[in-house]
Amino acid sequence: MKKPTGKTPTRKLARKTAAAAPAPxxxxxxxxxxxxxxGCSGCHMSFLDLDERLVELVKLxxxxxxxxxxxxxxxxxxxxxxxxxxxxxEQEHELxxxxxxxxxxxxxxxxxITGNIPALRNQFSxxxxxxxxxxxxxxxxISCIPNDPIVPVLNPKARPLQxxxxxxxxxxxCPPDADVIWYALTELLAGRTPQWxxxxxxxx
Amino acid sequence: xxxxxxxxxxxxxRLCETVEGRTLLEVARANRIAIPTLCYLEGLTPWGGCRxxxxxxxxxxxxxxxxxxxxxxxxxxxxxxxxxYNLRRATLEFLFSERNHICPMCQYNxxxxxxxxxxxxxxxxxxxxxxxxxSLPVDVSAKYxxxxxxxxxxxxxxxxxxxxxxxxxxxxxxxxxxxxxVVVDMNQTFGESTSCTLCGACVSNCxxxxxxxxxAAFRGPLASxxxxxxxxxxxxxxxxxxxxxxxxxxxNVWGDPSSPVNRGHLCVKGRYETxxxxxxxxxxxxxxxxxxLQKASWDEALSxxxxxxxxxxxxEQALLVLPRLTNETARTVVxxxxxxxxxxxxxxxxxxALCAQPEFTADALTKLRDADxxxxxxxRPSRDQGLLAARIRTAVxxxxxxxxxxxxxxxxxxxxxxxxxxxxxxxxxLWERVAATxxxxxxxxxxxxxxxxxxxxxTVLERLIRxxxxxxxxxxxxxxxxxxxxxxxxxxxxxxxxxxEVGPWLGAKPLKFLHVVAxxxxxxxxxxxxxxxxxxxxxxxxxxxxxxxxxSPLTEAAKVVLPTAIWCEKSGTxxxxxxxxxxxxxxxxxxxxxxxxxxxxxxxxx
Numbered sequence: 001m002k003k004p005t006g007k008t009p010t011r012k013l014a015r016k017t018a019a020a021a022p023a024p025x026x027x028x029x030x031x032x033x034x035x036x037x038x039g040c041s042g043c044h045m046s047f048l049d050l051d052e053r054l055v056e057l058v059k060l061x062x063x064x065x066x067x068x069x070x071x072x073x074x075x076x077x078x079x080x081x082x083x084x085x086x087x088x089x090e091q092e093h094e095l096x097x098x099x100x101x102x103x104x105x106x107x108x109x110x111x112x113i114t115g116n117i118p119a120l121r122n123q124f125s126x127x128x129x130x131x132x133x134x135x136x137x138x139x140x141x142i143s144c145i146p147n148d149p150i151v152p153v154l155n156p157k158a159r160p161l162q163x164x165x166x167x168x169x170x171x172x173x174c175p176p177d178a179d180v181i182w183y184a185l186t187e188l189l190a191g192r193t194p195q196w197x198x199x200x201x202x203x204x
Numbered sequence: 205x206x207x208x209x210x211x212x213x214x215x216x217x218r219l220c221e222t223v224e225g226r227t228l229l230e231v232a233r234a235n236r237i238a239i240p241t242l243c244y245l246e247g248l249t250p251w252g253g254c255r256x257x258x259x260x261x262x263x264x265x266x267x268x269x270x271x272x273x274x275x276x277x278x279x280x281x282x283x284x285x286x287x288x289y290n291l292r293r294a295t296l297e298f299l300f301s302e303r304n305h306i307c308p309m310c311q312y313n314x315x316x317x318x319x320x321x322x323x324x325x326x327x328x329x330x331x332x333x334x335x336x337x338x339s340l341p342v343d344v345s346a347k348y349x350x351x352x353x354x355x356x357x358x359x360x361x362x363x364x365x366x367x368x369x370x371x372x373x374x375x376x377x378x379x380x381x382x383x384x385x386v387v388v389d390m391n392q393t394f395g396e397s398t399s400c401t402l403c404g405a406c407v408s409n410c411x412x413x414x415x416x417x418x419x420a421a422f423r424g425p426l427a428s429x430x431x432x433x434x435x436x437x438x439x440x441x442x443x444x445x446x447x448x449x450x451x452x453x454x455x456n457v458w459g460d461p462s463s464p465v466n467r468g469h470l471c472v473k474g475r476y477e478t479x480x481x482x483x484x485x486x487x488x489x490x491x492x493x494x495x496x497l498q499k500a501s502w503d504e505a506l507s508x509x510x511x512x513x514x515x516x517x518x519x520e521q522a523l524l525v526l527p528r529l530t531n532e533t534a535r536t537v538v539x540x541x542x543x544x545x546x547x548x549x550x551x552x553x554x555x556x557a558l559c560a561q562p563e564f565t566a567d568a569l570t571k572l573r574d575a576d577x578x579x580x581x582x583x584r585p586s587r588d589q590g591l592l593a594a595r596i597r598t599a600v601x602x603x604x605x606x607x608x609x610x611x612x613x614x615x616x617x618x619x620x621x622x623x624x625x626x627x628x629x630x631x632x633x634l635w636e637r638v639a640a641t642x643x644x645x646x647x648x649x650x651x652x653x654x655x656x657x658x659x660x661x662x663t664v665l666e667r668l669i670r671x672x673x674x675x676x677x678x679x680x681x682x683x684x685x686x687x688x689x690x691x692x693x694x695x696x697x698x699x700x701x702x703x704x705e706v707g708p709w710l711g712a713k714p715l716k717f718l719h720v721v722a723x724x725x726x727x728x729x730x731x732x733x734x735x736x737x738x739x740x741x742x743x744x745x746x747x748x749x750x751x752x753x754x755x756s757p758l759t760e761a762a763k764v765v766l767p768t769a770i771w772c773e774k775s776g777t778x779x780x781x782x783x784x785x786x787x788x789x790x791x792x793x794x795x796x797x798x799x800x801x802x803x804x805x806x807x808x809x810x
Contacts, residue, residue, distance in 0.1 A: 113330045115337070116306055122337035123304065163334055170330040174308035196327040203307035203320055 031077040033065035035098055037091045038118040038158060039084025042175040043109035049178035060189055074098050081106045085115045086159045090152035099165040107161045110174040110203060119158040126156050173202045211277035222275050229257055229270040239283050242318050242411050243359035244271045248368055254359050255295050259283050293326045301333040304354040310413040315427030318411030319357055345395025348476040349407045349417050353385055356414035362406035369469045371597025374400040402472040403590060408458045419480035420456040429455050432791035435778060436474035437528055437690050437771050439589045442780030443474050447772055447791040454479045465569060471590020478771055484755045487796025490765040497765060505764050509808055512747030516716035522546040525721040526729060527689030529801060530776030534698040536802040543809050548703035549695055550732055552688040556704050557657035559696035563685045564783030571682050575599055575649035577642055579668055581610040582661045583653025583686045586617040593617055606641050610664055612655055627664050639671055648672050649682040686781060694779035707737025716746045723801055724770035728756025751804055767798040
């Protein structure tokens with residue numbers, strides 16, 4: 001099926017990333033932050049599956065913040081890539097912070113887009129989930145639902161990113177194939193909007 | 205409405221010719237113009253529920269569903285436009301956000317799911333609407349399949365299938381508004397359902413993973429499997445099967461839509477019982493040593509058999525087969541009559557008379573659909589020939605056909621019958637009712653099974669035919685001979701003697717060598733052991749050879765057991781009640797050391 005031309009929600013995004021992606025000189029590389037919320041890290045693994053393409057990628061981008069970069073605070077970046085859904089107040093805070101500090105926000109993988117597996121708990125009340133996990137587990141000896149103020153508080157529902165902040169691009173998949181991630185990133189770096197169709201879309 | 209009036213219309217600028225009464229979707233499909241659908245299924249009443257097949261008609265402000273809009277002359281239809289694309293996308297997004305469609309944990313994810321496919325086609329990368337995450341139950345209480353409401357899109361294909369193909373009307377749509385869901389019987393579970401026949405048609409017609417086969421779950425997507433078309437040998441109807449295999453294993457078995465016999469529909473026997481039930485398969489020849497059956501090589505087993513056969517005179521040898529052999533194997537068996545004194549085929553009680561005059565009715569199953577009165581006598585299609593029972597139910601429920609059942613045992617078809625009587629206790633008053641019911645009937649069909657050949661059954665059958673002849677308004681009554689054995693009519697036609705009572709047959713003359721071909725009988729030929737006198741006779745025979753695929757009391761009583769190929773490993777032909785020669789295609793290589801029926805017989809009696 002031919003995708004009809006017309007206003008697409010990501011048209012502005014192409015312009016934005018084109019502005020953010022100048023000639024790849026050492027001084028002006030695209031600044032990227034990645035973030036791991038409620039997910040299994042599979043999407044980050046798939047990102048690492050870019051293999052030798054990672055070498056090509058680091059010529060074009062600087063990864064300034066990531067689960068594998070030891071930086072506590074999120075710097076100002078051009079592109080934010082988020083894996084996982086929003087499950088607690090800390091994640092919500094971090095996500096909003098990233099959104100305010102990046103030009104383009106990419107939801108990477110099904111958890112970030114639909115809630116996926118972490119959102120399975122949405123079918124039950126939060127109380128039931130906690131009781132099942134901390135009190136009724138077969139291996140539990142002393143039952144106690146964590147209530148230390150330092151522990152992030154679970155939200156009543158796990159929510160996909162776009163229900164919390166504005167998301168500019170979605171890369172579906174559980175996890176998205178490395179080729180799909182590569183396609184999306186290279187298209188963005190080239191100043192184009194990735195086009196999703198039968199061939200490159202996968203929800204599983 | 206004249207159904208043959210030719211009209212022409214434009215679809216996407218192409219001139220399409222059709223006849224009046226067709227829907228826009230049918231015309232488009234006939235002209236290879238793709239319109240996305242989810243709730244449409246060929247053969248079912250259009251529902252117009254999914255709203256994916258919406259099209260624009262030039263000059264009309266309204267958007268119409270193609271599956272329910274009749275084609276009219278001169279209109280110009282547009283199937284692809286930005287407006288339609290966006291509307292279809294929005295519809296799909298609503299479907300995705302309504303329930304818990306979690307693709308990664310569904311076994312229908314890689315190419316089997318219609319909803320996922322449409323999502324890909326429409327480039328859906330995210331859903332603009334908030335997810336509802338409803339809490340919905342999963343019903344896995346049915347023996348062979350489960351119903352997961354989380355993945356249901358309420359296309360009602362299962363509901364219509366159950367109603368229009370199987371005629372059971374187990375499934376329905378219950379509750380209101382957003383709580384709308386598919387319900388089983390009176391909002392029960394499949395396990396509690398009394399009307400479900402377990403035919404599994406709802407599962408194969410489900411566009412998503414809402415209905416799933418337990419045995420096929422997580423064995424890989426069907427899209428990645430090798431489909432093989434073959435024929436079911438579980439009864440005499442001979443349904444076409446589509447066997448999905450992967451890595452030399454069966455993943456699923458569906459009906460073959462191209463088969464003129466069943467048109468894609470199956471009963472529980474063909475759909476599940478042949479493969480989804482765990483059975484102990486015999487994989488190597490077994491020889492009795494020191495009282496117990498031990499694994500042996502083919503050479504060893506055959507030498508034991510040949511020695512025993514040599515020790516027995518021709519008159520002391522017998523060969524008994526079950527009526528599930530292919531026509532090709534039957535020729536081999538008949539050829540053995542020179543070497544063996546007695547060659548018999550074990551059939552159900554009273555079936556010998558059916559076999560004596562093998563009668564096939566051409567296109568019986570198609571004609572049955574149009575019958576306005578169906579008489580079932582001496583057969584139990586709901587247990588033995590599920591497809592025929594489905595045809596009877598749909599004829600009664602959809603076409604208002606009258607159903608008269610004369611039987612000796614109850615069946616779950618009885619509830620649909622206008623007259624239902626035990627053949628043994630027929631009263632005069634009942635005959636008046638039968639005559640009244642059959643009055644004005646134009647296209648009667650009489651299905652007679654083996655029990656119609658019992659002395660009382662024959663009287664009833666003759667009287668019924670007299671009534672039908674007396675008030676004949678239209679065609680000759682359609683007579684369908686329905687044997688209990690899968691291929692017994694053709695085998696009898698090939699020259700095999702039908703044996704009803706095995707005990708006396710075996711005991712007629714002293715025996716030293718008996719070869720029983722149980723073939724791939726699911727019960728392993730246990731019915732032979734159930735015959736009076738057989739368990740007592742077998743120990744007195746020097747050498748009992750059983751050729752079977754599954755263990756049973758019969759194989760336990762044998763001296764040598766030879767493993768045979770099963771239905772999905774066989775090739776050849778069988779003849780169904782319509783007289784059609786139906787082909788068997790091996791879907792899998794023969795498992796273990798199993799060999800083909802005919803090949804084994806040839807090496808045993810070489």
